[in-house]
Every structure is written in structure tokens, then in C-alpha cells.
Amino acid sequence: MSAPGFSRRRFAAAVGGALFAAAVTPTLASAAPTAKKPATSPVATADDPYTTAFLTQYNKIKDSANGYFSDEGIPYHCVETLIVEAPDHGHQTTSEAFSYWFWLEATYGRVTGNWTPFNNAWATAEKYIIPTHTDQPSNSSYNASSPATYIPEWPEVNKYPSALDSSVSSGQDPIASELNSAYGTPDIYGMHWLMDVDNIYGYGNTPGTGAENGPTASGPSYINSYQRGAQESVWETIPQPTTDLFKYGGPNGYLDLFVKDSSYSQQWKYTNAPDADARAVQAAYWAYRWASAQGNASAVSASVAKAAKMGDYLRYSLFDKYFKKIGNCTDPKSCAAGTGRDSEHYLLAWYYAWGGAENGGGWAWRIGDGTAQQGYQNPLAAWALANVPSLTPKSPTAKSDWTTSLQRQLEFYQW
Template identity: 60%
Template sequence: MSSSTRRRAVRAAWAVLTATSLVAVGGAQAAVALSGPTSQVAPAAVTVDAEYAKRFLEQYDKIKDPANGYFSPQGIPYHAVETLMVEAPDYGHMTTSEAYSYWIWLEALYGQATGEWQPLNEAWKNLETYMIPQKEDQPTNSFYRADAPASYASEYDHPSKYPSQIGSSGSVGRDPIAAELKQAYGTDDIYQMHWLGDVDNIYGFGAAPGPGCALGPDQEGMSLVNTFQRGPQESVWETVPHPTCDDFSFGGPNGYLDLFTGDASYAKQWKYTSASDADARAIEAVYWANKWATEQGKASQIADTVAKASKLGDYLRYTLFDKYFKQIGCTSPSCPAGTGKDSAHYLLSWYMAWGGATDTNAGWAWRISSSHAHMGYQNPFAAWALANDSKLTPKGSTAKEDWTKAAQRQLELYRWLQSADGLIAGGATNSWNGAYAQPPSGTPTFYGMAYTEAPVYVDPPSNQWFGMQAWGVQRVAELYYETGNELAGEIMKKWSAWVVDHIETDGANWSVPSELTWSGAPDTWNASNPGANSNLRVTLKSSGQDVGVAGDTARALLFYAAKSGDTEARDTAKALLDAIWENNQTALGVSSVEKRGDYKRFDDVYQSGGNGIFIPNGWSGEMPNGDAIKPGVSFLDIRSFYKQDPQWSKVETALANGTDPEFRYHRFWAQTAIAGALSDYARLFEGGTTPTPTPTPTPTVTPTPTPSPTVTPTPTPTPTVTPTPTPTPTVSPTPSPTPSPTPSPTQNPGGACTVSYTANAWNTGFTASVRVTNKGAALSGWTLKFDLPAGQSVQQGWSAKWAQSGQTVTVSNEAWNGNLGANATVDIGFNGSHNGNGNSAKPTQFTLNGAACS
């Protein structure tokens, strides 16, 4: 998902594409072999004072502050704090596997900065509880047949051509990894994150993790859902939300199934779809976490989480294969079916999906992958880590071999798609038009796959949003930084030059690229002699103030600069982060004002062959809240809950007046991207902040599965596979930042307060945790003072402004935590140094706003 209106291609198993078109280039040797880690070369020294480490911890605290609304009562990260939001997730309080992967990154960076690793373990535990379907949620995997993975169904270019007939002509190959996965883990179940969750059950399906198929609107908490199903033209505005477990309680007589697939009869069933980039991002983050924890002597603290990330990487291999396991280079639905790894393209395709009957006696289950690969989803770094890090290399007998090939193949894809200007073009497919058709004559190919300018979705085009560049290329930069790979360095040098030239860092007028315009095509790939791609060009269509895109762009530039010594890349990233920090801070994080012209589509109804929600003539049903589903409904008609949203009046006015409403959003992924960039700058250019104490971890909500009654399913015939959703890119926000003022402290009339001070020391350093409880009247600002008694000094603090003069330490609130109510507490802390003699000496007296504390 993204801050853009990008859609997730979740076509569950039924978008069974058959790929056999594409002229194979086969047999070419890899251009540059991937090697192990190398020593790092930093660019010219820059004067720093650990300011960015402090900023990272401030941003981290804002994200983790329960009062700021980033997490649900179950500890699940929302897509955004705000609820009125339509993008890939069609409601702000949905969650995505993307959000979870950013959460894993956030806690990895926090562990590096503080030495605290329990938050990372808790984040993965929450992920495993709520996003990876439990055994009860995928009850019939034991019936899966690797020699008949799924029934074929074609994809189409417009929602009006659906439902797609199941079992139409088209061969299906053999699944080559199912047996080794079962042997490695002793189960038929899939260990992948489903991509989309309705955290507050706003839709009312009640598909709760655990034995809860369709508990309905009264179910509180997480419900797994699907949206996109009907081809590349189906934007979020044209989707019909439906449950991952369809027992026909909602929708029409056949639930929602016959909106998407055509069959002689329909069976109650479950189905899930993973997003490859999110699962790979989580693995990427765990690689770094393990490296940093090992450097701190704490690898054992996260060993279980590392093992689970490795397992996730084993099952992620499904995305390296063609959708219906057809041979690569397929140009006809009847092209040869794969019998082994000849169906592997070794790219991270858009998704994998799996499903089966709810009736445990019905005897069927299915699995598919995707034939489409987008540049923004590739992760050669995660592939390299899975192939080369012994702690991450999966148990599957051929996993190391597969990820070794995938790392090289994905890096070559970036080189193949790199334009003459430096940015990376769309992607490749093994199934032209989603139906294994013959590509037009002259279409360039990559190991037999055809070039596609805008893979997976076209409303808007998937190659238009610059955020895909930031996401995809950051991983190339990490690979270059960690291994020194020459091809990665060449790609980064050219990409960075274009990006630096198109970033503005002029105070409040800062901007990053937003929308791109593409022309031409790459040369057909020749690994031993890559073409210059002189005909593949890109121009900047628009710029904007997307803080998430800015954060991940800065991260790519910083990793590249740290290895190459490119001071312009480093300084541009720093100036961009400074501009955002100085002009776009809010009480909740960082944000800019966005104009959402696309919100005029809230009330669009279907126009023949055009936009709007297509519902077939004669089809009728209901959403769980009673909203009617029938021909002629709009996005709003089947989401009437939006009319009760606190910000609905903005949209209502815009619809009446034809104006573009303005919003200020706090997306979880975007806030974490900024935090990550601040941490990267601190670590790569401020000398790092890695202590080795064992401080008290911040408590995290421990998830517990939601109990749900068991359904009594009805036997069903052939599996009905579900189609794939499509992401929708980001709208360019209009700048109008408003910095948050810092309130002045008010005197505490009663002077009553208590302070808890704990410290963990090592060598010549220590970490102190301080908890202040206000026992007097409410404060609108506060200042804590104390003396360090034995020559200790504060090196870096968080969650407050820290200063030291001699022995006296003065700590003042941040803008976001200045209000301290009666009996309220605030947790702050710092890393300090000592001379070795006073490592256990603690302050004995504290004052809060001048009044003594106990």
C-alpha cells in the first residue's frame, strides 16, 4: 500500500494466468555475482552532534505513544491515524502487511539505537497472531495437490468482463516446493501474511483470526478482508470488499464469489493473498536487527524472531513462480506446464494466494502465485540475506539455491529496466494481458518475460508514482552498502544523480518527485552485454510533499552515500530531512497538507466500459450493515459508514462544490520511513548510537487470538480461486506545513511528584530510564531537574529536551508530551557516560517545575 492511492493486486487464486508467451533469452550468464559483506567506506566527514539520533527517538516515541492513535487496542498498527482515507486500503483504520513490515523495521532500528530488543519480538508476535492465518483459518490445506495446484481462470482488462469462468482452457503446472516445505516444517499450512485487515471490523464481516469465519458486525477487533479482484482497471473506487472466509452469510446467495468467478456451483471457502514486497521488507529488517543485536552481544534475545523471519522467507518463494506454474516464456493458455523450477522467474511477483473449502470433509485446497513482476516490489537485498546469512537461510532443501538465483535475477531486472535518465521502468510479465496472450511484435524481453510499462494496474498507471522508485531502489542501495556489489553500485550512481537533481530542499517549499511520465522501452536483455536503453526515457510530471516518499528516498541516498562517498547524495538527503523536521512536525509526527481530487469519486456510479463499481445485471446482495449491493451503486453506497466519519463534511462539501478537499494525514508507513531515515543518518554519519546495556523495554500489547465459533461448512465442488487486486498510486500533496509550538511550562502549584530512576551500566556507559508521575494539578508544560552525583554526563536523551551544565541536568517536555495531567506519568530516558567509578551512583533529588519530588 502506500500513501498514494495504490491498490494491492490481491487476486486470490483464481486469477490463474497462463503464461507462455515471451521470447526466451534463456541461458545467459549472470552479469555480476553477488558476494558477501564488505567493509564500509564513509564519505567525507561531516560535523554532527548526534542530533539525528535524538530526532529518531522523538519520532519513535510519537509513533509508539498510545495517545497518538497509531495502534489499536489489540496493538495492531493502523494504516493511518485518520479514518477518512481511501488508497490501497479503503479506510484509514485498516491495516496491511506493509504497515507490519514497517513496524518490524521501526523496532529493528530502535533496538540498534537503544539495545532493547523485546519490542521487536512483540511486534513479530503480533504479526504472527493477526496477519498470518492460523491453522483454524486455513483448515483444509492437507487436501492440497502439488500436481494440480489450482483451476485456471483468465484475467481481463476491465471489471465488466467478470466473473471469469473457472476451469476454462489453460494448462496448470506442478508446484515444485510444496513437498519440501512440508518436510521442513511438518505442516501443510502456509506461513505468509495476508495483506489486508479491517482492524476495527468497520465492514462487519467478523473474519477474526482464529476459528472465526463470519462472526458479523458484533465481533470486536481484527477481521481479515479482501478488496481487489477484477483486473488492472479496477481501482480502489471500483472494488467490492468481501471476507477472506466466505460462508455466504453476507453478499448474495453465493456470498461474493460469483462477482469474481463463474462456476457451475459455489462452495463455502477461505482464501488469502500475500504481498511479496511486505513479507520481503520484514525479512530485510530482521537481517539488520540480527546483525546489530549480534554486535551488541544480544543475538540470543531475538533468535526466535530471526528463525520465524527465515520461515517466512521459505514460503515467500512461492512468489518466485509463474501464477499457474507454467514455463517461463509462455505465450498461450495452452503453453507447456512447468514440471520443476522451469516455472520460476525468480522475481518477487505481485502476490501469492491460497485457499480451500471451509468444510474439512470437502477435500480441496489451492495455491497460485503471480506472473507479473513490478520493479517496486523487488528486494535483491532480502534475497541475498536469505541466501547468505546462515541465521536466515530457510530450512527448505532448495531455498538457498532459489534465493541465490533470485538475488542475481532481481538485480539484473533493475539494470534491464534502468532508463537512459537513471530511473527504473515498470516491470515484466509471463502472462500478457493476464491471459498468457502473445505480446505485440517487438516487445522487449527479460529471460522470456515481456516488458510491461505499467504492471498490474493502470488506474492510475503503476509506473507513475515515484514512491515505487524509493521503495525498490532503497533495497539496491542496502545491497551495495552491505556487499559492495558492482552492478548495484552502477545502478545507484545513475539513479541517484537523477533523484538529487529533482529534489528541492528550500525550507517549507521542499519537494520530492511525485508523478512520472514514461516513453519508449528497454532493449531486450542480454546479461553478457546489457543495452544502453537509449529509447527508454522518463520525465518529471509533478512534485509534492509526500513525507513517506521523502523518507524512503532519503534512506536510499544515505545507504548509497555511506558506501560510495557521494557527498551530494548525503547532503541532499540531510537537507531534505532537515526541511521536513523544521517545517512539517505535528503533535503526532510529521505531515503535510494534501489535496485529494480523487475523492470526487466517492459517489461515482458505473458508466458502461468506464469507471464506477460494476455489478452484473441481476446480481444483488447486502453488506453486513445492510448496504445494498446492486447495479448502479457507488463506492459510498456500499460504505455508508463514511457518512458518520468526523471529517465527512469536507468530502460532502467538495462533492457539492466540485472542489478538492484538503487533509493532513499520518500514515504509519510514512512516519516510519522518516524515522528510518533519521536513524540511518545517525548510524551512518553520526558515528552510531549502539550501547550495550540492558534497559527496561517499553511495554507492548501482547496479542491474543480472538475466539470464534466454528462453522459447519457445506461440501463444495471445484475450488474457486479469487482474482488479484491492484494498487493505486499516491496523490501529490500540496505543501502547507504548520509547525507545532512548544508550550511554556506552568508552575505545579502543589509541587507533588514522584520519580522512578533506574540505570543499567556497562564499561564506561549506562542507560537510564526515568518515570515522572505528577501528583499535583495538571500541567501544560514541565521541566525536570536533577544532579548527576559522580561525574556522569548525558550523551543522548529521548522523549524530552535534555541539557546539562556541570552536574545539573535539565529536562523539558517535547511539544507532544507537555500536557501532564494529575496522576499522569511520562517516561523519558538517556544514554550517559561515566568514569568507571560512579556507574551505580544515582540522583537523590528531583524537582518538577521547581517543586521537590519524592
């Protein structure tokens, strides 16, 4: 899968080395005086040692012999066979890997003036890791007044499956309607966090098909894993297809391992890692800034607009899991249901998720999350979504949400 010397390097780590080389390009006041470059030239000069170091690392990463990308052009999370991370083997990829790829290509555009690879990265994401309508067919059945049925969470995996509890009221989703109006679709535009790039598990949950095509399917397959509380480790997760048609697992597919119900329906479900989508916005901001400095903002305008759209939907991570009112309440069952913005904590939470009935019928759900950590916060992305016109999402309340989120994230860091 990879050439000697590169078999133990994670994609993000490899990209990090390249980005470091480019990030310290001496174009600040401390650099030696040079003649002023015309506005249409690349920001970095091709003959300085930092640019050379970046391009050397970039070419290693993009060399097909080194195994960082699949035949479809999807970046592997890492190239080793067995790992102890959120993914458990190197044939998987994550939205994290995609976000670092965006950043890599933004930096490449900065030092070369060629923005085609950056745009190609976004096109690849839309084809594979951002679910299409076929992959999430029943969003039109979503009821924003009743976003999801409550399911208790437990600290240990032996407490699962966890029973649905319809007696607990969820709050109202205040952004669904405006997202639908802004983009003319009820579908979610966000990256699913985990993918089996080479269909090693054999589900064949192929992007763009909404089906389980089995072990003979080539190319990527949507999967999920973590679903049983905070204590669940990579060795305890149960990899499963995101579209569960009961073809694999037990009589109810994999659903009855996690949720206790009186009956089960074939369904699809996706989970978003907000830090990755925020990093994608961050990369798009730098691409826009660097392309603009080259007098070539139009070269990235379409991809930047995609990042702004992603930032619009990323707001689901700013809300409580069941849209409960934020406040001094420790029991989710008794916490008051929220309306408007009183269920919004404004921090980038651990995830947001969405799902629904297969074949487009009957029901759909969405949840945010009430758990946030410092490592997921991205004040730069929040600032860009609130202040850079080309990255301002279409929804009427998005700008104010991200303005407040920026302040809340900074408060969180200080706390």
C-alpha cells in the same frame, strides 16, 4: 482516533521519518573519532542528535494518544478516515504497515539495546496477520500436481465474473512437499495483505476463528478487495471476508461476483503482498546484524528464524501463476505446463495466493503470479536469505532459489 497534528500521517511515512533519522547516525568513518565502545553496548549512542530525533519520532508513533496503533497493538496503515490507496479507509491495515513496524522496532533495538518490542511485533503478526491453521484449515487437501484451476483475467471489471476453465492444465508445484517436510505442516506462513482492524465492514472474520462473527465482533477482521483485473481501482473494489461462509453478500456470498461456476462452496482464501514479506526479512536482517554487534544475537534469534521461515514460503511469488513454463508464450491457455524450476521466473511478483474448502474438506489451491515490477524487488532480502546462515530457510532448495533470485532481480533493475 488521533490527536491534532497526527491525523493525516500514514504509518509508513511516519516510520520513514524515524528510520531516516536513525539511518544517518554518524557512525561511519566521517564521524568524529570516539573511544571504542565495548561489543555489548548499543551501536548508536543515545546522546547524538540523530538518535534523539529518532527516539522523539518513535515515541510519537508509539504514544497511544496519537492513534497509530489499535487497542490490540496492530499498526494502522494510516490514521485518516478516507484515503485513496489500496486500502480505502484508515481503519484498515496492511502487511506493508507490519513490515515497516518490524523495521521501526529493529532500529529501536539498535539505538537502545532493547529487543523486546521487535519480538513483540513478530508475535503480534503471528497472532493477527499471519493466518493460523484454524484460518486455513484444508491445506492437507492440496495437490501439488494440480495447484489451481485456471480462471482467465480480463482488463476491465465488466468482464467479470470469469469462468473457471478446467481444460487448461496447470504445472506442478515443486516446493510444496519440501515446505511440508521442513515445517511439519501443510499450512502457509505468510502475511495476508489486508485487514479491517476495527471491523468497520462488520464481517467479523476474526483471526484465529475461521468464522464470520458479524458486526458485533470487536477487533480485527480479515478482508480482501482487489479481484477483478488490472484496471480495478480502489473505488471499484468489493471488500469481502476472506472466509466466505455465504453469511454476507448474496446466496453464494461474494464468490459469484468474481468467478463463474456451476456451484459454489464455502471457502477461505488469502493473498500475500511479496514486497511486505521481503521487507520483513530485510528488517530481520538488520535486527540480527545490529543485535550481533551488541553481542546479543540470541535476543532476536527466534524472530529471525520466523523471518527465515517467511522467506521460505515467499518463494511462491517467484513462480508463474499457474506454474506454467517460463518462455516466449503469450496465451496462458496454450502455454506448456511447468515441471521443476522451469515455471520459476525468480522475481518478486505482484502476489501469491492460497485458499481452500471451509471446514477442512476436499480441496485447496495455490497460485504464484507472472507480473512483476521493480518496486517490489528486494535484492537485500534475497541476498540475506541466500547468504546469512541465521536467515537461510530450512527447505533444501531455498538457498539456491534465492541465490538465483538475487541475480535475476539485479538483471531486472539493469533492464
